[in-house]
Amino acid sequence: MDFLTALKISSSALSAQRLRMDVISSNLANINTTRTSEGGPYRRRDVVFASQPITGTFGEVFNSELEKSLQKVEVVDISIDQKPPKMVYDPRHPDANSLGYVGMPDINVIEEMVNILSATRSYEANVAVINATKSMVSKALEIGR
Amino acid sequence: MPSEVLFGTTMVMLEKLLDFQSQRHNMLSTNVAHVDTPGYKGYDLRFSDELKKAVGTKGTIPLKRTNEQHLPSEANKLKGLKGRLVLCNDAIHRRDGNTVDLDKEMAKLAENSLYYNTTAQIVSKKMNLLRTAITEVR
Numbered sequence: 630m631d632f633l634t635a636l637k638i639s640s641s642a643l644s645a646q647r648l649r650m651d652v653i654s655s656n657l658a659n660i661n662t663t664r665t666s667e668g669g670p671y672r673r674r675d676v677v678f679a680s681q682p683i684t685g686t687f688g689e690v691f692n693s694e695l696e697k698s699l700q701k702v703e704v705v706d707i708s709i710d711q712k713p714p715k716m717v718y719d720p721r722h723p724d725a726n727s728l729g730y731v732g733m734p735d736i737n738v739i740e741e742m743v744n745i746l747s748a749t750r751s752y753e754a755n756v757a758v759i760n761a762t763k764s765m766v767s768k769a770l771e772i773g774r
Numbered sequence: 775m776p777s778e779v780l781f782g783t784t785m786v787m788l789e790k791l792l793d794f795q796s797q798r799h800n801m802l803s804t805n806v807a808h809v810d811t812p813g814y815k816g817y818d819l820r821f822s823d824e825l826k827k828a829v830g831t832k833g834t835i836p837l838k839r840t841n842e843q844h845l846p847s848e849a850n851k852l853k854g855l856k857g858r859l860v861l862c863n864d865a866i867h868r869r870d871g872n873t874v875d876l877d878k879e880m881a882k883l884a885e886n887s888l889y890y891n892t893t894a895q896i897v898s899k900k901m902n903l904l905r906t907a908i909t910e911v912r
Binding site: 635 | 792796797799800801802803804806807808809810811812814817819857859876880883884887890891894895897898901
C-alpha cells in the first residue's frame, strides 16, 4: 500500500474544487452579461462531481475490494442552469425587447458566495490531508535512521 | 523470515499495523476528497476485531514454531490479517445522499496519522535497540 494513492486522491479533489471555484467566479463575473456566443443572456453554470476509480495502480488487481472503494473525484460535467432569464425593465438598454424588458442572468450573489466558502473549506480540508500524508511519509523514512 | 528471527512476532505485528494504518489513511483521504460528491458513501477500515481474534482474548503473543511438522505458526495468522471495510452512516441528514461528515473524518484522519507516527517511532526504537546490542559489546 502506498501513500501515492492518498496524494492522488487528495490532489484530484483539489483540482475539482479549484474548477468549481473557477465556475463560481465565472457566474459572479457574468452577473450582468446579456450577450453570449450561444445567444441570449449568460446562464448560470454548475460543476457535477463524480467518483471515479483510480486507474493505473498496481494493487487494483489484487486487493480489489479495498481498491474499489478508493476513488478519486472528477468533474464529469459543467451543467448549464435552464432557469429562464430574469426580466428587468430598462428600455434604454440596447438588448431590451419591444416592451422595454431586458433578459438578465438569474444569479443569486449570496448563493454564489456561500458556494465559494464551501469550495474554500473543502480545498483546505484536502490540503490538511496532504500535509498529514507528508508527515506520515517523512516519519516512515525515519525508520532505521 | 529474518525480521522474525531478530525481533520475534512484535515486528510482524508492527509491520501489519503500519500497513493497516496507511490503508486507513488512504480510505479517510478518499472520504475527505468526496465531501462534495452527491450520493457518495463513506467507508472506514476496522482492524482491532481481526487483531483481537488473531492474538487471542488475553492479548498474548503466539508461540514460535520450532519444527516444520508442528501446527502452523501464529505469526502466519498475523501476516494474513486484513482490515475490514465498514460503511459509515454518520451524516445521514444530508439531502444529496452523501454520508461524509467532514469534522469526523478530519478527526479520524488526525488520530490515524498520530497512530501511524507512533508505530513508526516504535519500529525505529526497536531498530535502535538492536543496533545498540550489535555495536555496544566490546
